[in-house]
Structure formats: C-alpha cells, structure tokens
Amino acid sequence: MLQYRSSILHINQVSALDLVSRFGTPLYVYDAEAIDAQIAKIKRAFAALPFRPFYAMKANGNLSILRLIRQHGFGCDAVSPGEIHLARRAGFEPDEIWFTCSAVSDDDLRLVGDPRIVINVNSVSEIERCLSLDLPNPIALRVNPDVGAGHHRDVVTAGGGVKFGIDLAEIESARMLVEDARRKVVGLHAHIGSGVSDIAPLIDSARTLLDLSTAFDELRWINFGGGMGVPYKPGDAEFPIDDYGRELAAFAEPLLRSRGLTAILEPGRYVVASSGLLLSRVTTKRISGGAEWIGCDTGFNHLARPSKYGAYHHILNASAGSEASLRDHFDASKMDEELVVSGNICESGDIFTRTVGGAVITRPMEKTRVGDVIAFCEAGAYGFSMASHYNARLLPPEVLVRGGDADLIRARQTFEDLIRGME
Ligand SMILES: Cc1ncc(COP(=O)(O)O)c(C=O)c1O
Structure with a gap:
C-alpha cells in the first residue's frame, strides 16, 4: 500500500527514501x-x-x-x-x-x-x-x-x-x-x-x-x-x-x-503489477519546445512499456509529494507542474509520458527538483522481466518489502556483468 508520511512516499510502512539510501537508484521495489x-x-x-x-x-x-x-x-x-x-x-x-x-x-x-x-x-x-x-x-x-x-x-x-x-x-x-x-x-x-x-x-x-x-x-x-x-x-x-x-x-x-x-x-x-515500483533519481530539469522536462537515471531499458506500447505508468514524486498525487486520490488541480519525463538512454524515444499512439505529452506532477526520487507505479509486471543492458546500463536491483522490512532479492549488477562471456 502506498501512502505519504511527512511528504515522503512509503511502501507498506517503508520509506522510499530509506530504500534508496540503502540500495541506490534505479531500484525495483515490490510489496x-x-x-x-x-x-x-x-x-x-x-x-x-x-x-x-x-x-x-x-x-x-x-x-x-x-x-x-x-x-x-x-x-x-x-x-x-x-x-x-x-x-x-x-x-x-x-x-x-x-x-x-x-x-x-x-x-x-x-x-x-x-x-x-x-x-x-x-x-x-x-x-x-x-x-x-x-x-x-x-x-x-x-x-x-x-x-x-x-x-x-x-x-x-x-x-x-x-x-x-x-x-x-x-x-x-x-x-x-x-x-x-x-x-x-x-x-x-x-x-x-x-x-x-x-x-x-x-x-x-x-x-x-x-x-x-x-x-x-x-x-x-x-x-x-x-x-x-x-x-x-x-x-x-x-x-x-x-x-x-x-x-x-x-x-x-x-x-x-x-x-x-x-x-x-x-x-x-x-x-504482480500493482505490487511494484521503479524508483529513480531526477538528474536534469530543462525547457524544450515550450515544455518542462525532467530526466532521470533509468530508461526504457528498465521499464519498456511506455516506449513500447505508449503504456501509462503513474509517476509520483517520492521525495516531496502528497496523497493528492496518488493514483487512487489523484487530483490534477493540486499538482504544481506539467512535466515530460524522460530517461537516460541515448534515444529520442526514451520518454515515459506518451500516448498510446506514441506522442510525447506532459504529466501533471508535484513540484519536482533535480535530486528528487520519482516512482513509476504499477511496475511489478513486465518491468524488470523486460529489462535489458541497452547502452551498457546495468540492470537495477530488486527489493521485496514485507511488514516494514525490506530484503534485497536481486543484487545490483557490476561492470563485470557487462563483460561476462566476452573475454
Ligand atoms: C501463454 C500466456 N499465458 C499467460 C500470460 C499472462 O498474461 P497476463 O500477464 O496478461 O495475465 C501470457 C502473457 O502474454 C501468455 O503469453
């Protein structure tokens, strides 16, 4: 269950920011x-x-x-x-x-x-x-x-x-x-x-x-x-x-x-879909084509559904948000910004906010700054299982949360994983 406590996103009692300080970003979390x-x-x-x-x-x-x-x-x-x-x-x-x-x-x-x-x-x-x-x-x-x-x-x-x-x-x-x-x-x-x-x-x-x-x-x-x-x-x-x-x-x-x-x-x-989140750190904020864009430290190599199918994943500011941003209580009028959310893959299609036809659109979100952690929701199905090493990016770790505890269930990869079998 997702909720905000003191403006920080919690996944079944566990703070998203605590998870990120323990395991880094990008990070898949399942409840x-x-x-x-x-x-x-x-x-x-x-x-x-x-x-x-x-x-x-x-x-x-x-x-x-x-x-x-x-x-x-x-x-x-x-x-x-x-x-x-x-x-x-x-x-x-x-x-x-x-x-x-x-x-x-x-x-x-x-x-x-x-x-x-x-x-x-x-x-x-x-x-x-x-x-x-x-x-x-x-x-x-x-x-x-x-x-x-x-x-x-x-x-x-x-x-x-x-x-x-x-x-x-x-x-x-x-x-x-x-x-x-x-x-x-x-x-x-x-x-x-x-x-x-x-x-x-x-x-x-x-x-x-x-x-x-x-x-x-x-x-x-x-x-x-x-x-x-x-x-x-x-x-x-x-x-x-x-x-x-x-x-x-x-x-x-x-x-x-x-x-x-x-x-x-x-x-x-x-x-599994609704159990999972992909947590990622915002790395850039810029204006382009009259729209405000944020970039983050994950991409379609980790969550392919938006660029592959134009699929919608609700995106939260996990560092500074409110209940009004949660999907079940979503109130667009209470969101401060309209943002295009893009990834760190070297391809123009690496954008998480698109229509089914593929058009790039903005998303109403809470005020989001460089350094904030954002959460892609409903990412438990066809998220990690479709991930790849494209751009020689490492696969993210996975964590399972239960009863206030969080266990690492897949370790973060290292550069050694990229060269295994090639030398
Ligand atoms: C043979 C088969 N069974 C079950 C599934 C699971 O589908 P879903 O995740 O939509 O339940 C799939 C997914 O494509 C499938 O190919």
Missing part, C-alpha cells in the same frame, strides 16, 4: 502484501470451480517472487527453457509446470527435460516435432479461439493474424495426430491477450474451449489463460474479477465437475 492481496482475490473469485491457479512467470520471474507465489499453491506457466529452469529453482514441481511453446526449436523441446512437464503446443508442426523427438511429456493444445483482446495490438494473442494457437479448423487434425501416435491430449488452453479490461472476450474464449473439450476423452485440464487487466491510470476501473469467476462458474462448473476436469487460469500481470 509482498500487495501480491498476497491479489492472490486472495483470485482464489475467492474462482472458488466455485474445481480450480488450480497458475502464474505466468514472464510477468516477473524473480526467484523470491516465484517462491512467494508458489507458497500460495500456484502452478507455473513457463515459455522458455530458461523460465522452466527458474521455476524449478523456485521449487515448482515438474507436474505443476506447463511449457507454453512459441516457435520453439528442437533444442528448446529437449531442454524441457523432465517428462512430467506439460508441453502446451502452439501448432501442428510442434506436435509433429514432439512426436518425432519421442518426448514422453503430456501434451496440451493451445487453441486460437478466434477472439482476442488486450491493452495494445502487440499483446493481443488470438483472433486473426496472430502467431499463437492452433486455429479452430485445425483442432481435429491436431487431435488425430496426437491420438494416432497413441498419445493423449491432457489439456486445452487459450490465452487471448494481456491487459484485458472486459470479461466478454474471456468468456467467449472459455466457451469455445468447453465446446471443443467434448471431443477429447483423456482431458484433465482446461486452461483459460491469463490476461486480466489492472488499473494504471487515475479513474481506471478494477478488473471485474468476481463477475468473471461467477460467469465462468455458471456455465463451466457442471461440465468440469461431471468430467473430473480442473480449470486453470494463468494470470501474470494481475498477480
């Missing part, structure tokens, strides 16, 4: 209790179903975060051999990991390693390769249910012209291919996109999976994917998770129970 709270909402919303929550670890793959989520009884969706490795290291058992393929190579498939990990195939071609490599793993089919959704066209993963999923017209041949090889399809899966705000397309997709399921005798799971959105902007609505659970249960529960099937959901963003 463990915010993750617990999101997980509680998921468990409550789908309690009527025979249900196992999974976590899409691409959203945030820090080992401590994975361990925390695993302790809540989640399984794990992994999309690369590296993610499988991390999931295993975090303690997920092989039979609670699904490997969701995307243009995987034979090497990727061999690296799955454990025969109990479910291989969730994305195409008939991948089924053929699993069979020819003689991999004994249980097979699930990722279906393209012909309906997609998401906060940006690049995160819509179903419908026309996307690279994901087996088209409905091909499902029957996929089934026969697996069964002719005397293998079983144990799961059906669809993931229609990320940052979905409306439940209608999710429900459409779920209905399609249930309709298809009757053709599969050996099915054990139906995986309805992730995609549930979270509020980013002041005024954004909460995702109606209870309605989603209720509607899903209304038509899915009888069929799932009568066939002894378990429903899986594999959210990423919903679990």
Whole structure:
C-alpha cells in the first residue's frame, strides 16, 4: 500500500527514501502484501470451480517472487527453457509446470527435460516435432479461439493474424495426430491477450474451449489463460474479477465437475503489477519546445512499456509529494507542474509520458527538483522481466518489502556483468 508520511512516499510502512539510501537508484521495489492481496482475490473469485491457479512467470520471474507465489499453491506457466529452469529453482514441481511453446526449436523441446512437464503446443508442426523427438511429456493444445483482446495490438494473442494457437479448423487434425501416435491430449488452453479490461472476450474464449473439450476423452485440464487487466491510470476501473469467476462458474462448473476436469487460469500481470515500483533519481530539469522536462537515471531499458506500447505508468514524486498525487486520490488541480519525463538512454524515444499512439505529452506532477526520487507505479509486471543492458546500463536491483522490512532479492549488477562471456 502506498501512502505519504511527512511528504515522503512509503511502501507498506517503508520509506522510499530509506530504500534508496540503502540500495541506490534505479531500484525495483515490490510489496509482498500487495501480491498476497491479489492472490486472495483470485482464489475467492474462482472458488466455485474445481480450480488450480497458475502464474505466468514472464510477468516477473524473480526467484523470491516465484517462491512467494508458489507458497500460495500456484502452478507455473513457463515459455522458455530458461523460465522452466527458474521455476524449478523456485521449487515448482515438474507436474505443476506447463511449457507454453512459441516457435520453439528442437533444442528448446529437449531442454524441457523432465517428462512430467506439460508441453502446451502452439501448432501442428510442434506436435509433429514432439512426436518425432519421442518426448514422453503430456501434451496440451493451445487453441486460437478466434477472439482476442488486450491493452495494445502487440499483446493481443488470438483472433486473426496472430502467431499463437492452433486455429479452430485445425483442432481435429491436431487431435488425430496426437491420438494416432497413441498419445493423449491432457489439456486445452487459450490465452487471448494481456491487459484485458472486459470479461466478454474471456468468456467467449472459455466457451469455445468447453465446446471443443467434448471431443477429447483423456482431458484433465482446461486452461483459460491469463490476461486480466489492472488499473494504471487515475479513474481506471478494477478488473471485474468476481463477475468473471461467477460467469465462468455458471456455465463451466457442471461440465468440469461431471468430467473430473480442473480449470486453470494463468494470470501474470494481475498477480504482480500493482505490487511494484521503479524508483529513480531526477538528474536534469530543462525547457524544450515550450515544455518542462525532467530526466532521470533509468530508461526504457528498465521499464519498456511506455516506449513500447505508449503504456501509462503513474509517476509520483517520492521525495516531496502528497496523497493528492496518488493514483487512487489523484487530483490534477493540486499538482504544481506539467512535466515530460524522460530517461537516460541515448534515444529520442526514451520518454515515459506518451500516448498510446506514441506522442510525447506532459504529466501533471508535484513540484519536482533535480535530486528528487520519482516512482513509476504499477511496475511489478513486465518491468524488470523486460529489462535489458541497452547502452551498457546495468540492470537495477530488486527489493521485496514485507511488514516494514525490506530484503534485497536481486543484487545490483557490476561492470563485470557487462563483460561476462566476452573475454
Ligand atoms: C501463454 C500466456 N499465458 C499467460 C500470460 C499472462 O498474461 P497476463 O500477464 O496478461 O495475465 C501470457 C502473457 O502474454 C501468455 O503469453
């Protein structure tokens, strides 16, 4: 939970400025209790179903975060051999990991390693390769249910012209291919996109999976994917998770129970986005093109979403702010400045305040000076996990806050990390 005490931003009792003096900037900070709270909402919303929550670890793959989520009884969706490795290291058992393929190579498939990990195939071609490599793993089919959704066209993963999923017209041949090889399809899966705000397309997709399921005798799971959105902007609505659970249960529960099937959901963003902040120090303030700009010591190499998708991250002055600047209480009329917020990467696109179309805009903020610490909110999902070393900038450390304590869960890198493997 974020609040201001004596004008300083606190993350669940811990002062952002104390964190910065201990760990420096830029710094990713996660609030463990915010993750617990999101997980509680998921468990409550789908309690009527025979249900196992999974976590899409691409959203945030820090080992401590994975361990925390695993302790809540989640399984794990992994999309690369590296993610499988991390999931295993975090303690997920092989039979609670699904490997969701995307243009995987034979090497990727061999690296799955454990025969109990479910291989969730994305195409008939991948089924053929699993069979020819003689991999004994249980097979699930990722279906393209012909309906997609998401906060940006690049995160819509179903419908026309996307690279994901087996088209409905091909499902029957996929089934026969697996069964002719005397293998079983144990799961059906669809993931229609990320940052979905409306439940209608999710429900459409779920209905399609249930309709298809009757053709599969050996099915054990139906995986309805992730995609549930979270509020980013002041005024954004909460995702109606209870309605989603209720509607899903209304038509899915009888069929799932009568066939002894378990429903899986594999959210990423919903679990971790609102737990995270990226703290950064303001390094410059200038006027350009008639607008006031601040620059800070992080960039799109650490938080790619604004420059990649024009995504909104609420930005706070953590050194000198007030409750009126918090997203939930945001009052633009009480903000003193209109600022463009830019990063330290040597590219013109390194700007955190943009429209979805990419235009540079200003943001109403509290008075912000060089040396202040600013906080990019809702940065817990697709923040660090999309970070890179571009411009030979080091990856930031990560800290987990719980009950007033803060633990370093990933160390700050050193220049040695930049040259590893090159000399
Ligand atoms: C297969 C799959 N499952 C789950 C997710 C998680 O999506 P979200 O973070 O929107 O819940 C993704 C993200 O793109 C995905 O590709």
